[in-house]
Amino acid sequence: QVQLVESGGGVVQPGGSLKLSCAVSGFTLNDYGIHWVRQGPGKGLEWVAFIRHSGGSAPYPDSVSGRFTVSRDTSQNTLYLQMNSLRADDSAVYYCVKEGNYFMDVWGKGTTVTVSS
Amino acid sequence: QTVVTQEESFSVSPGGTVTLTCGLTSGSVSTNHYPSWYRQTPGQAPRTLIHSTSTRSSGVPDRFSGSILGNRAALTITGAQAIDESDYYCVLFLSSGIWVFGRGTKVTVL
Numbered sequence: 087q088v089q090l091v092e093s094g095g096g097v098v099q100p101g102g103s104l105k106l107s108c109a110v111s112g113f114t115l116n117d118y119g120i121h122w123v124r125q126g127p128g129k130g131l132e133w134v135a136f137i138r139h140s141g142g143s144a145p146y147p148d149s150v151s152g153r154f155t156v157s158r159d160t161s162q163n164t165l166y167l168q169m170n171s172l173r174a175d176d177s178a179v180y181y182c183v184k185e186g187n188y189f190m191d192v193w194g195k196g197t198t199v200t201v202s203s
Numbered sequence: 204q205t206v207v208t209q210e211e212s213f214s215v216s217p218g219g220t221v222t223l224t225c226g227l228t229s230g231s232v233s234t235n236h237y238p239s240w241y242r243q244t245p246g247q248a249p250r251t252l253i254h255s256t257s258t259r260s261s262g263v264p265d266r267f268s269g270s271i272l273g274n275r276a277a278l279t280i281t282g283a284q285a286i287d288e289s290d291y292y293c294v295l296f297l298s299s300g301i302w303v304f305g306r307g308t309k310v311t312v313l
């Protein structure tokens with residue numbers, strides 16, 4: 087059974103850093119890439135990162151480029167999203183999602199990040 | 204900057220048909236954008252409905268169908284049910300190698 091479980095969310099001050107984790111089961115990271123998608127309070131979905139099954143990452147959208155970095159530990163079947171220089175508009179529920187063929191296939195339940203002083 | 208466009212809202216009667224569209228502020232949508240569609244109800248994670256323009260994900264009822272209509276991708280709900288009342292999002296894969304979501308369409312069934 088394919089499952090993705092996010093963790094690491096919480097409250098962080100503006101300018102701070104946070105590292106989210108996504109533990110996967112039912113498939114291997116050597117076979118599938120993982121997307122990160124976020125949703126701000128009362129807002130729509132926003133794609134923020136993708137790491138390929140090869141370990142390389144896609145270009146980041148302008149909203150997070152230079153601040154967010156996606157990585158993985160295949161031995162632990164875990165993905166990470168390192169978020170630096172956080173701003174209030176980074177506050178959101180962050181989902182990790184198993185890739186399909188150029189689409190988002192299976193979604194985790196999300197972890198909440200709040201950037202506030 | 205390329206923006207993905209969606210209607211803000213739609214209302215449909217139970218049993219009726221509604222077609223949501225997904226466009227680009229610059230250019231036409233084609234199968235090369237691998238259009239996909241997602242449904243989300245409040246407080247829940249999104250669920251994948253359609254990918255690669257017209258392929259239904261596992262377990263998705265056949266009242267949902269995807270297509271290209273003119274210069275846009277489209278999601279049609281035929282025989283709408285009360286449980287279809289949700290927010291619907293499309294995503295396009297751009298040539299720059301990124302994915303971009305539309306702002307979503309709120310569908311009301313009444």
